[in-house]
Amino acid sequence: MSTTSYSCGLDTVLAVLGGKWKPLILFHLSLGVHRYGELKRAVGGVSDKVLIQQLKELQMDEVIERIDYKQIPPKVEYSITAFGLSLAKALAPLVAWGVEHMSDVERIGLRRRASFDDDQ
Template identity: 45%
Template sequence: MIEWNKKQYHCPVEVSMNLLSGKWKCLMLWHLHDGTKRYNELERVVPGVSQKMLTQQLKELEKDGLISRTVYPEVPPRVEYSLTELGQSAFPILEMMHTWAVEQLGLSEPEA
């Protein structure tokens, strides 16, 4: 058994799946690799995600330590999301997923 983040796992792949699973998490991490984004920016670059799901997935990514949430004391409030070191370390996995999909789709140029 593997214990990580107060949870028990049978296999390291299970840890990865737990952190990255969710319909929108990988796409959010992909776009956050370009730099810090505000909620509305993420909403624009993740097509089809509801506000409820975007909020839920952002909270999970933050809880799992993949992203950080910074609130600025302004009126109106400004909140920004960025990748943590752990989130950055997952980017090679996303790049491999991207490359694999480009190859399977027969695309001549990778799409972001």
Template identity: 50%
Template sequence: MTEQNGDSVPKKYKVGVEAALEVMGGKWKPLIIYHLMTGQKRTSELLRLIPGLTQKVLTAQLRGLENDEIISRTIYQEIPPRVEYELTAYGWGLKPALDLLCYWGEEHLDRIHGDRSKVLEDF
């Protein structure tokens, strides 16, 4: 939301979880962040690691994460150009939250399915 002069109007939140979900909510952003916790990735690597994610949606999600300073993009002046994404120091602050979500998700799968190996694929 912007004012007529182009200045950004800060969004109002009632609780911190609203702000966190605004930045990393949705289906794809947490997965992108999760995979970037293992190191720099190129677009093609992220597409391979996250089945069902399209190039168009990935590009939009990466731009959003970059705008929120969660990730950084490095463009290498090569032919063809190479672009890599990585978590910023600020983005690394999400690691504890994602770790807890992963642990909870695994316990949930055990509770619901008994043997999570039936529903989890190895990377």
């Protein structure tokens, strides 16, 4: 059995929500239950492969729940767990900051810089 030690609280958060898409997935699921297609449209810009991978990881980390209704046509719903909701509530101030400073970030061009860093 291996144990993981975290250096600080932010390290713990990033272990669960690391990556570009997980915070967006968590945000949208905190607003309500979504089927896969709804979630993909809500998140926007994510490939099926990456979204499926991120959803599986969030499910394994007990942040979200996947309900398969085992019917034809397939019906699968994703929802947030109580553990995930506590994390979403902790992210709420960051969402508020983002809304407040969206025009500043657009003006500065941080999005372009972030995508440039991804290409390196």
